[in-house]
Amino acid sequence: MSRFGQPCQRCQRCALSTVAGPDQARLLCSRCRREPFGLDACFAALPYAFPWSGLVARYKFADQTGWTPFLAGLMLAQPGVRDALTELGPHDWLLPMPLSAERLGWRGYNQAWELTRSLQSQSSCPARADSALLLRTRHTRPQSELKRSERHDNVKGAFALEPLRATHVAGRRVMLVDDVMTSGASLLAAATALRLAGAAQVSAIVLARTAPT
Numbered sequence: 001m002s003r004f005g006q007p008c009q010r011c012q013r014c015a016l017s018t019v020a021g022p023d024q025a026r027l028l029c030s031r032c033r034r035e036p037f038g039l040d041a042c043f044a045a046l047p048y049a050f051p052w053s054g055l056v057a058r059y060k061f062a063d064q065t066g067w068t069p070f071l072a073g074l075m076l077a078q079p080g081v082r083d084a085l086t087e088l089g090p091h092d093w094l095l096p097m098p099l100s101a102e103r104l105g106w107r108g109y110n111q112a113w114e115l116t117r118s119l120q121s122q123s124s125c126p127a128r129a130d131s132a133l134l135l136r137t138r139h140t141r142p143q144s145e146l147k148r149s150e151r152h153d154n155v156k157g158a159f160a161l162e163p164l165r166a167t168h169v170a171g172r173r174v175m176l177v178d179d180v181m182t183s184g185a186s187l188l189a190a191a192t193a194l195r196l197a198g199a200a201q202v203s204a205i206v207l208a209r210t211a212p213t
Contacts, residue, residue, distance in 0.1 A: 170198030
C-alpha cells in the first residue's frame with residue numbers, strides 16, 4: 001500500500017515498491033531481475049514510514065495486540081495475499097518469524113505469531129500455523145541497530161527447525177509472516193534453514209517494508 005493505505009505496485013520477490021510496464025508478466029524490480037532474492041514471493045502491506053511507522057512500532061513494543069485483526073486485514077488487502085494463502089494446502093505451513101527466548105521474555109508476546117493467527121482465521125487459510133516449528137537458536141542484536149552490510153552476518157545461522165519435526169517441511173510450501181522487513185536478512189536466513197530442511201517453496205508476507213537506503 002502507499003503512504004496512506006492505497007495499494008501500490010511492489011516487486012513480487014522482495015516487496016520493494018517498483019514500476020512495471022503493462023506488458024511485464026511478472027512484476028520484478030531491476031535488482032531481482034538481475035539476481036535471485038532468496039524468496040519465491042514476498043508481499044508487504046505498508047511502507048515503514050510516516051504515518052504507519054509509529055503505529056507499527058507501538059504494536060510491536062507497546063503490547064497493542066488488540067490491533068492485530070485490523071493490521072492483518074491490511075495485509076490481506078494487498079493484491080495477491082489472500083490468493084497466496086488460500087492456495088496453500090493442508091500439509092503446507094504458515095509460520096511466524098520467531099523471537100529469541102530473551103526477546104520473547106522481555107516483550108511477552110511475538111507480534112508475528114499474533115499476525116499469523118489472524119491471517120489464518122480471516123482468510124480461512126488451510127495451511128498449518130505453528131509458532132514452535134521454526135526456532136531462533138540464538139539471541140542477536142536488533143537489526144535496526146546495525147548497518148545494512150552487518151545484518152546478514154548478524155542472523156546467519158540463527159534459525160533452525162525443531163529437531164523432532166524438521167522433516168515435516170520437506171516437499172512443502174512455507175509462508176513466513178513478519179511485522180517489518182528492512183534488508184530482508186532475517187527472512188532470508190529463515191528461508192535458508194527451511195530450504196536445507198527440504199521446503200519446496202518459501203515465501204513471505206510482512207506488514208511493513210522499509211524503503212531502500
